[in-house]
Amino acid sequence: MDINLNFIYGHLPYWLFIILMLSGLFIVVSRGNLIKKIVGLNIFQTSVFMFYISIGKMKGGTAPILLEKSANSSAVIYSNPLPHVLILTAIVVGIATTALGLALIIKIREEYDTVEEDDIQKMDQKDLKKYNKKNVLETNS
Amino acid sequence: MVLVTIAIMALTLKHLFAVIMLSGAFSLVSAMLFVVMDAVDVAFTEAAVGAGVSTVLMLATMALTVRVQKETKRPIIFPLAVVCLVGVLLIYGTLDMPNFGTFDSPAQLHLGSTYLSITYKDMGIPNVVTGILASYRGYDTLGETVVVLTAGLGVILLLSGLKGRKDKE
Numbered sequence: 480m481d482i483n484l485n486f487i488y489g490h491l492p493y494w495l496f497i498i499l500m501l502s503g504l505f506i507v508v509s510r511g512n513l514i515k516k517i518v519g520l521n522i523f524q525t526s527v528f529m530f531y532i533s534i535g536k537m538k539g540g541t542a543p544i545l546l547e548k549s550a551n552s553s554a555v556i557y558s559n560p561l562p563h564v565l566i567l568t569a570i571v572v573g574i575a576t577t578a579l580g581l582a583l584i585i586k587i588r589e590e591y592d593t594v595e596e597d598d599i600q601k602m603d604q605k606d607l608k609k610y611n612k613k614n615v616l617e618t619n620s
Numbered sequence: 621m622v623l624v625t626i627a628i629m630a631l632t633l634k635h636l637f638a639v640i641m642l643s644g645a646f647s648l649v650s651a652m653l654f655v656v657m658d659a660v661d662v663a664f665t666e667a668a669v670g671a672g673v674s675t676v677l678m679l680a681t682m683a684l685t686v687r688v689q690k691e692t693k694r695p696i697i698f699p700l701a702v703v704c705l706v707g708v709l710l711i712y713g714t715l716d717m718p719n720f721g722t723f724d725s726p727a728q729l730h731l732g733s734t735y736l737s738i739t740y741k742d743m744g745i746p747n748v749v750t751g752i753l754a755s756y757r758g759y760d761t762l763g764e765t766v767v768v769l770t771a772g773l774g775v776i777l778l779l780s781g782l783k784g785r786k787d788k789e
Contacts, residue, residue: 489719494711501707508699514636514681518643521674525650525666532659537728538721542660543736545746556723558658559732560748566662567753568764574669574677575771581681582775588685 492533499526511596513584517577524573528566535559636682644675661749 503526506519535558543560588594591602647670654663718725739751753761 486719489722490714490717492720493714493717497707497710497714500710501703504706505699505703508702509696512636514678514685515639517678518639521643521670522646525647525670528662528666529650529653529657532654532657532662533720534725535659535728535732536657536721537723540658540721542658543748544660545736545740545748557736557748559728560735560752561732563659563662563749564752564757566659567665567749568757568760570662570665570669571764572767574674575768577674578677579771579774579778581677582778584681585684586778594685 493530496526496530496533499529513587513594513596514581516596517580517584520580521573521577524569528569531562531566535562636687637679640675640678640682643678644671647671647674661747 500523503519503521503523507516507523510516510519537556537558540556540558543557543563545557546555584594587599591599593599647666651663651667651671654660654666722728735752735756736748739748740746743751743755745751
């Protein structure tokens with residue numbers, strides 16, 4: 480494979496989308512706040528969408544809306560409509576999952592009184608210890 | 621570039637209000653990018669759903685929970701390593717891809733042009749994306765509405781449980 484300027488220029492968009500996606504991933508993995516995690520997930524998702532759309536793009540093409548009813552489509556270049564359809568569906572599903580995640584966050588906050596992952600884990604471990612102690616006592620008696 | 625800046629700012633800021641607003645701005649800028657890449661329908665949806673609805677939902681969640689993020693004390697090295705590994709693998713994967721915007725890439729050669737030529741004959745709608753979404757992939761779209769319905773039901777069930785619990789206490 481020859482790596483020249485043309486190759487780099489042609490692949491730069493993909494690499495930018497990958498960097499964006501990685502920053503979303505990093506927010507999800509490294510930050511403890513649950514709302515921030517959802518924001519990171521959204522960034523991740525949108526960059527994947529951009530990547531898909533970039534696959535369907537043609538140089539000098541236009542949006543896949545037919546210009547003239549009688550005109551033959553060979554005269555005008557249209558970008559590939561299939562990724563667009565796929566991503567339209569994905570965006571709507573994405574907002575559905577986001578809504579569900581946010582509802583879960585509200586529920587978690589109600590139960591634990593915090594939305595920080597570290598605090599939640601600490602409380603869980605405390606509860607677990609208490610539970611284990613109780614069980615040990617019961618089995619002994 | 622703007623998008624990368626926004627993502628990094630969302631990473632470092634602590635006030636959740638600012639983070640959520642940045643997320644909305646991110647969606648809006650990405651909608652512009654979709655227009656540049658000829659995906660007007662996607663841009664439309666992204667601007668309405670990503671920048672509008674999801675920002676409102678997040679703001680509502682923030683209002684119901686907390687406004688400021690706590691300092692995280694966990695080590696940063698492990699996430700960084702994971703992210704770098706994934707990045708290297710993905711960039712390695714793109715090396716085999718055709719250049720951005722080429723005509724003869726495998727993605728462009730088969731179905732896309734077929735749909736472009738038959739959609740108007742079959743349906744008489746000039747917008748090919750709408751044609752495919754509503755007709756050729758009608759069942760897919762039906763499934764999508766089922767997903768949205770399920771999510772809505774889930775949200776309602778989760779949040780209605782809240783009030784019942786409060787009443788009991």
